[in-house]
Amino acid sequence: MSIILVITEKTNRFVKFHAWQGLFFHLALAAIGILNSLLGIVLGNISSLLSLVSTLFGLAIFLGGLGLSVFLMVKAYGNETLKLPLLGDIAEKQL
Numbered sequence: 001m002s003i004i005l006v007i008t009e010k011t012n013r014f015v016k017f018h019a020w021q022g023l024f025f026h027l028a029l030a031a032i033g034i035l036n037s038l039l040g041i042v043l044g045n046i047s048s049l050l051s052l053v054s055t056l057f058g059l060a061i062f063l064g065g066l067g068l069s070v071f072l073m074v075k076a077y078g079n080e081t082l083k084l085p086l087l088g089d090i091a092e093k094q095l
Helices: 002-008 013-046 048-077 087-093
Strands: none
Touching: 002 013, 013 048, 013 087
16 A cells, blocks of 8 residues: 555655655565564574574564554554654655
């Protein structure tokens, strides 16, 4: 959804900011997920227990990302701007 708004929205800075921030947030989550998967493969070759730790870390990242996504959507729906520490600054530069 974010990518569609990034491409189509031309005038509303509020919508554009949240679209860019959402896009960067989900790209960051995807990158963390890929790195965690690679780490899980390496750790799985060392020990099953380490693979389990990586799996649990991935689950925590997924649930945390889902929770933060919902929280950010609720804030945006309420016309509030919540800027994420690093990604919000990058999103503002895209406006």
